[in-house]
Amino acid sequence: MATIRIPTPLRPYTNSQAEVTVSGATVGAVLGDLTQQYPTLKQHLYNDKGELRAFVNIFLNEEDIRHIRGADTPVQAQDRLMIVPSIAGGR
Amino acid sequence: MLTIPNEVLKQIQAHGERAYPNEGVGLLLGTISGSDRAATGILELTNSWPAEEQFHRYQVDGQAMLKAELEAARRGLDILGFFHSHPDHPAEASATDRDWATWPGYSYVITTIAQGRATVTRSWQLREDRSAFDEEALSLTK
Numbered sequence: 001m002a003t004i005r006i007p008t009p010l011r012p013y014t015n016s017q018a019e020v021t022v023s024g025a026t027v028g029a030v031l032g033d034l035t036q037q038y039p040t041l042k043q044h045l046y047n048d049k050g051e052l053r054a055f056v057n058i059f060l061n062e063e064d065i066r067h068i069r070g071a072d073t074p075v076q077a078q079d080r081l082m083i084v085p086s087i088a089g090g091r
Numbered sequence: 092m093l094t095i096p097n098e099v100l101k102q103i104q105a106h107g108e109r110a111y112p113n114e115g116v117g118l119l120l121g122t123i124s125g126s127d128r129a130a131t132g133i134l135e136l137t138n139s140w141p142a143e144e145q146f147h148r149y150q151v152d153g154q155a156m157l158k159a160e161l162e163a164a165r166r167g168l169d170i171l172g173f174f175h176s177h178p179d180h181p182a183e184a185s186a187t188d189r190d191w192a193t194w195p196g197y198s199y200v201i202t203t204i205a206q207g208r209a210t211v212t213r214s215w216q217l218r219e220d221r222s223a224f225d226e227e228a229l230s231l232t233k
Contacts, residue, residue: 007160008123008169009196044194055193057153062161064153084156087173089188089199090114090148091180 002030004081013041022081027058028071030081045083057084092228093171093198093214095119095130100231102133104209107176107202113145114138116175118159119200120168128171128198134159148187149175172198172214179205184215184224192217198227 001021006014014020020037024030035042047053058065059082065073075081095103107115116138121130136159138149151159163170177185182203192199195217202212215224 005160005164007194008171009194012196055191057156059153059157062157082157082160084153084160085193086151086153086156087116087193088148088150088191089175089185090191091177091185091187 001077002075002079002081004030004034004083007083007085010041010044010083013044014038024075026071027060027065027073027075027081030075031058031071055086055088057086058082059084092126092230093128093130093200094230094232095200096232099130099132100212103174103200104202104212106133106135106174107178107204107209108207110138110145110176110178111204111207112178113142114147114149114176114178116149116151116173118163119171119174119198120163120166121171123169123171130171131168133174134162146178150191170197172200174200174202176202176204176209179203182211182213188215189217189221189224192221192224195219195221199224200229 001023003019004022005019022030022033024033045056117136118134119130120132136151138145140150182201199215203210214227214229216227217224
């Protein structure tokens with residue numbers, strides 16, 4: 001089973017766990033398993049259209065999945081994933 | 092409540108003064124225990140907008156944030172939120188800040204830099220429904 005690291009503000013939705021063990025053969029399946037385990041997490045990762053929110057980045061072993069195969073990127077049992085936000089704002 | 096040692100506040104404000112007339116940005120590191128959020132330090136980040144855009148906005152891409160997340164984890168600290176400066180504008184979360192906000196639960200610490208000098212620092216948190224920011228109590232410690 002792969003491991004996914006949860007950023008600080010989302011830990012209230014994962015029973016305070018910083019890391020969650022997830023199953024699935026692809027990044028999409030793994031994220032599906034994560035939001036099935038913790039349904040209230042879904043609204044913070046996906047927009048109303050069911051797409052990952054624009055500021056949400058998923059890294060597989062520290063590589064951006066957009067530079068691999070996106071949600072279809074294969075996941076192995078020993079892999080580590082991270083959910084990382086891009087930040088932006090202005091006056 | 093967010094607690095920031097005076098020394099850390101000085102670092103945040105000095106960073107904003109150095110960035111002036113542009114917007115500066117960084118991460119607030121520390122620990123979380125229940126509703127107590129205690130900052131212990133900062134991690135300065137680079138505003139990645141082109142130079143001519145930096146006077147009114149900031150951004151940090153996912154790759155830079157990944158490095159920051161890994162550094163925070165290496166230090167055994169949580170990312171409490173972000174700080175940025177508003178050159179010659181109020182230390183209030185703007186419509187732009189709301190539109191581009193990430194998740195509720197982060198502190199958004201904003202400092203007014205007026206004519207190159209830090210004057211006011213306030214902290215904000217995004218509402219659960221993402222509709223607005225509310226001010227967060229900020230306590231300074233020695």
